Amino acid sequence: MTAAVLFALLFLCMFMGMPIAIALGFSSVVTIYFMSGDSIASMGLKFIENLTEHYTLLAIPFFVLSSAFLSTGGVALRLIRFATAGVGHIRGGLAMASVLACMLFAAVSGSSPATVAAIGSIVIVGMVRSGYPENFAAGVISNAGTLGILIPPSIVMLVYAAATEVSAARMFMAGFIPGILMGLILMVAIYIYARIKGLPSLDRASAREFFSAAFSASGGIILIVIVLGAIYGGIASPTEAAAVSTVYAFLIAVIGYRDMGPLKEVPWRYEGENGLGAAFRNTRQMIVAIPMSFFSRDVQKVVLDGAKVSFMLLFIIANAMLFAHVLTSERIPHMIAETITQMGLPAWGFLIVMNILLLIAGNFMEPSAILLIMAPILFPIGLQLGIDPIHLGIIMVVNMEIGMITPPVGLNLFVTAGITGRDIVWVVKACLPWLSLLLMFLILVTYVPQISLFLPELIDSLRGR
Amino acid sequence: MRQFVDRLEEGVISLLLVAMTLLVFTEVVMRFAFNAGFLWIQELTLLVSGWFVLLGASYGVRVGAHIGVDAVVRLLKPEVRRVVSIVAVLLCLFYCGLLFVGSWEYLAKMYKIGLELDDMVFPKWIAHSILVIGFGLLILRFLELLWKIVKKEQDGFALADEAKEALEELDLRKQDRNGGADQ
């Protein structure tokens, strides 16, 4: 009964257009206030606990802020140039390069819509100009963009790790092979399609252009090395690495690429300036530029944009935890768990039920909120059935990827619709053939645990001597 | 005056985010390069994040930073939609009101017992007072929103979706690109 009221209130509030955070929070506090014995003071306590006791979640604002620096500065543009120089000459190569660019960007950003926004806004137009059908281009990018949360770092994985106390670093490691595999599957599908339909190819990039592009993109690519190196090389935990990456992204945007801030338009070397002089000048300018960027309008704007997305997400999460708290204190997960356990499902059957449950949820809700609600329910059952917690996490992340491109609530759909200026129905149709690819991929990941577990287990065995 | 307060709010929120980042960054650098640590830094970072989120939440109502589903209300006739929106804002106010009262009672208890933070010698009720400040500000923002809807200045929550934002950014970048012809 309580559960029915809780969910009914949630959906009612959501469809009334309330912010999702408050729809979650409202249904929770009302259920508590009117239907359970808990004090409302405990809601205040729970809220501050949600906000100040989850250190791992801090990685979210840090990655959001570093993404803000990267996509506002021209890092995304440079990654695309590099990817094009690499595979642009193959038939359908520009589309493949876009997928590759999405994979590269996914490896520095933790969010899927951010990936689509950063890469898609540039390449969809480029593909159409080079003679690709627009719906093809839109479909490819919306799908490849979902890799943002599968290839580490990933905000969604951090949320899963926080909800289940599984190691975030192991989750990150586990995402690598599935992420690359999905990228490859997309590329193969593009290649087949390109052969059949006769899609265009670009001229082979000169070695000079390739290396120049690689050099220009290296600032962005080094970030991947820094984040992963810091985590796996023993300097920092994922949360700390996220903070380090934010500081790096700021430095690369303001000092390195000079896309914003006090050094904007200031060249590394003026014409006719001698090397030593330029070195002195640059050093002096950099030292001044770092404190001065606090007063720079465009740096301020990037930070404020990052802040908006960050507090919005953390506020949703704090309320989703309140929702989860009500679920647990009313023992609803236990009841669903008992129902599913009493169904006597074997592991494979449970996985089907779980996937269906998550896909339905993915239609309506944001991944972090879904995981915060569902993971505590599904995790213990999965463990009981002998499913590896890391494998379970990857399955959930792939489900969340699909949720990004399913209507009515699919952030990638919205971004793509915005970029192309088309309506949602058109975008949904464009994504449909690629969606079926993702569904096949989900089945593959679900029933071949080795795809997810190979890398973490390999690293364990290497470390285990 | 109003504009000054707005700018101040934006500045404080941005500074809190920057402070969080620099606190964690400092911790890593101190540990890695100087073999030193601070026992209070984690608690302080999390506290700053709490203030950041709750101050941000009310600011977010003003600038429409919160995401939501407005696909359904968009199907409604304007008058019906206005009524639905008014009801929705009233529900939001109810949520804020309950949490405001709950937070007040919680803080009062902490004050009465005189409990301190775990790692810092500082009263808990002051450190956590952002609960009543945050929900108090949210109440003000929603009252303001309610007034605007009643006066027909706004027809619902000005919900941002990430798509719209990405678009705006794209437009900016296009302008940049068209403006700077030398790329």
Next chain:
Amino acid sequence: EPVTIKFSHVVAENTPKGQMALKFKELAEQRLPGKVVVEVFPNSQLFGDNKVLEAMLLGDVQIAAPSLSKFNKYTKQLQVFDLPFLFKDMEAVERFQQGPAGQELLNSMTGKGLLGLGYLHNGLKQLSATRELRSPKDADGLKFRIQSSDVLAAQFEALGAIPLKKPFSEVFLLLQTKAIDGQENTWSNIYSKKFFEVQEHITASNHGLIDYLVVTSNEFWSGLPDDMRTELDGAMKEAIAHGNKIAEEKAVNDRKRIADSGRSTILDLSDAERAQWVEAMKPVWDKFAGEIGQDLIDAAVASNN
């Protein structure tokens, strides 16, 4: 209408604490049929250790069992259990806890609204690190993860080591990548948290204690009818005894499992080596004698004989 007792803890159901909670539920509901319902919430499902005491004061949780270091901000007296090399073995711990001084400590927080119902054992702490810790100077300059406690910070500072506070969720990773060099914990925690897989050297130092305090709200407990309180108290005593027995077996088994894994080497200290550690860490006692009370420390020392 039966009285509902919410028992909130932060570990899995198959641990000594988890088993103790379930035993209490079984006994309480059996002895007071229809009068009491005990709901056990494991795995921090309801509240984490840092907030559960506050929830108890608000009346939303009735029983919890956080580790003794979590009561720092409620009473300084319980810090006595954090002092290094205070007890020579678990028998001494038990004698002290069951003796008059230990029983009086249960009432030390009634002013803040909390009442101790009994002590639940985890065990004695061992030191682990990336290098062998044979004498105290081996720990010099190493970074150790500690629970939030002034005494424990002072203990590592006395060794010339750097105490760090990190959330439990990140400790394994930081140890694995050697961002943190060592930590202190009981055999069962080192085993269950898999720290032995990433720490090559464990010194069987038995230098300190991790125990839990089963605690309730004063207001709730004194509000119960007398006969009910007596029954619940009896059930709790029995459940704690049950949990302690499991904890004792677990400590022995987990030490053996760690040794058998071959992932870490276990170093037993000779009497002379142990004396060096005692000498290095014992100055901490004086530092906190004022806050804790010298008579309490003396009573604890006396329990060793």
